Amino acid sequence: MHDFxxxxxxSGPSGAGKSSLIKAAKEQIGDFYFSISTTTRAPRxxxxxxxxxxxxxKKTFERDIKAGDFLExxxxxxxxxxxxxxxxxxxxxxxxxxxxxxxVQGHAIARERMGDLITSVFVTTPSLSELERRLxxxxxxxxxxxxxxxxxxxxxxxxxxxxxxLIINDDxxxxxxxxxxxxxxxxxxxxxxxxxxxxxRWRES
Amino acid sequence: MHDFxxxxxxSGPSGAGKSSLIKAAKEQIGDFYFSISTTTRAPRxxxxxxxxxxxxxKKTFERDIKAGDFLExxxxxxxxxxxxxxxxxxxxxxxxxxxxxxxVQGHAIARERMGDLITSVFVTTPSLSELERRLxxxxxxxxxxxxxxxxxxxxxxxxxxxxxxLIINDDxxxxxxxxxxxxxxxxxxxxxxxxxxxxxRWRES
Numbered sequence: 148m149h150d151f152x153x154x155x156x157x158s159g160p161s162g163a164g165k166s167s168l169i170k171a172a173k174e175q176i177g178d179f180y181f182s183i184s185t186t187t188r189a190p191r192x193x194x195x196x197x198x199x200x201x202x203x204x205k206k207t208f209e210r211d212i213k214a215g216d217f218l219e220x221x222x223x224x225x226x227x228x229x230x231x232x233x234x235x236x237x238x239x240x241x242x243x244x245x246x247x248x249x250x251v252q253g254h255a256i257a258r259e260r261m262g263d264l265i266t267s268v269f270v271t272t273p274s275l276s277e278l279e280r281r282l283x284x285x286x287x288x289x290x291x292x293x294x295x296x297x298x299x300x301x302x303x304x305x306x307x308x309x310x311x312x313l314i315i316n317d318d319x320x321x322x323x324x325x326x327x328x329x330x331x332x333x334x335x336x337x338x339x340x341x342x343x344x345x346x347x348r349w350r351e352s
Numbered sequence: 353m354h355d356f357x358x359x360x361x362x363s364g365p366s367g368a369g370k371s372s373l374i375k376a377a378k379e380q381i382g383d384f385y386f387s388i389s390t391t392t393r394a395p396r397x398x399x400x401x402x403x404x405x406x407x408x409x410k411k412t413f414e415r416d417i418k419a420g421d422f423l424e425x426x427x428x429x430x431x432x433x434x435x436x437x438x439x440x441x442x443x444x445x446x447x448x449x450x451x452x453x454x455x456v457q458g459h460a461i462a463r464e465r466m467g468d469l470i471t472s473v474f475v476t477t478p479s480l481s482e483l484e485r486r487l488x489x490x491x492x493x494x495x496x497x498x499x500x501x502x503x504x505x506x507x508x509x510x511x512x513x514x515x516x517x518l519i520i521n522d523d524x525x526x527x528x529x530x531x532x533x534x535x536x537x538x539x540x541x542x543x544x545x546x547x548x549x550x551x552x553r554w555r556e557s
Contacts, residue, residue, distance in 0.1 A: 266516075268540070271554065273554075273557075274553075274554055274557040275554055275555055275556075275557060276557060301555060304551050304554055304555065305551065307547050307550075307551060308544055308547045308548065311471075311516075311541065312537055312540035312541055313540055313541075313542050313547065313550075314540060324536070325536065325537075325539075325540055327533075328532075328533045328534075328536030328537045328540075329533075329537045329540065331529070331530065331533030331534075331537075332517055332530075332533045332534045332536075332537040334530075335473070335517035335518055335519060335530055335533075335534065336516065336517055336518075337518050339513055342512055342513045342518065343513065345512070345518075346509050346510065346512060348479075349476065349478075349479055349480055349509055350480055350506060350509065351480075352478075352479040352480060352481060
């Protein structure tokens with residue numbers, strides 16, 4: 148089969164441990180492209196442009212929306228977040244697994260546009276109170292932001308049924324083992340076009 | 353979350369290596385129930401009733417169909433093959449992963465009846481000629497049966513797009529690693545009912 152890539156979408160409330168899982172799994176899931184979001188929000192302390200996010204102003208973001216340059220975008224907490232299509236297409240053509248850390252809106256839109264390439268996993272804490280505890284203890288957000296994240300989590304959790312797999316991040320090592328399995332499986336997802344072309348070649352060889 | 357089980361469906365042409373993969377993965381994917389099919393075909397040399405298959409006569413099989421006792425059944429090579437629902441339900445309630453080795457017709461029917469619990473994987477050889485070579489070299493089937501299996505494979509391969517994941521069994525160790533990942537991921541599939549009940553408890557705890 149032509150070595151075309153596939154997509155893994157990771158969603159779940161802020162504070163559930165998505166970033167930690169992706170970071171910890173890096174060494175064990177082979178070559179992948181981690182999709183960097185573009186955002187209009189201000190960089191947090193230590194965040195670097197082009198590594199954590201592409202930081203742009205609102206005007207630039209809205210111009211790129213009009214140009215159809217985004218796989219998906221959404222407004223969260225008053226800021227734009229989105230994913231440029233160009234590096235994603237390049238990575239897919241190179242046969243890479245593309246990993247997205249996006250919200251439930253982004254997932255829904257991506258499903259519509261390239262659902263046959265997507266495996267999705269929802270990562271959550273075992274409970275709302277545990278999420279609140281983690282958000283408060285990481286100390287990067289003030290009380291108002293924590294409240295917004297909690298509010299948002301209560302909405303996001305409702306979309307859990309739209310995901311292929313669910314990881315309850317209670318014991319981190321177990322959650323990591325699960326996440327690695329999902330990422331490896333995601334590589335075995337073949338788009339409709341690639342599958343049909345494989346079938347044709349299979350019958351004739 | 354209440355420890356409810358999930359389903360992994362494994363399909364693909366006879367000779368592609370499904371049984372070998374399931375057997376080799378056994379030690380590494382935790383507790384599971386391997387669904388034993390019921391069939392009206394004659395036992396092959398060394399096959400035992402209740403271990404390889406439940407071997408029954410046509411009359412018994414057709415009576416159980418009428419009683420709604422089968423998750424799915426199909427006629428292949430002139431014989432009935434089917435899966436009784438009772439042990440499956442019991443295993444799911446016990447929180448087990450249920451693994452099915454069934455054909456593309458069985459997969460389609462199972463999807464309709466309990467699709468929200470199912471992860472599916474299609475296992476195939478890299479080519480039709482390699483499948484033929486493997487079927488001939490295993491020496492369990494005569495020429496006529498091999499021809500029928502090849503004919504059947506040409507139909508089955510067309511259904512590949514209906515599966516979540518694809519394993520091309522070229523290098524067995526790589527295929528095994530992939531299969532283990534898919535089986536571990538399949539455990540993270542939660543049925544709609546279980547997910548909705550988790551969401552309710554999550555919000556309140």
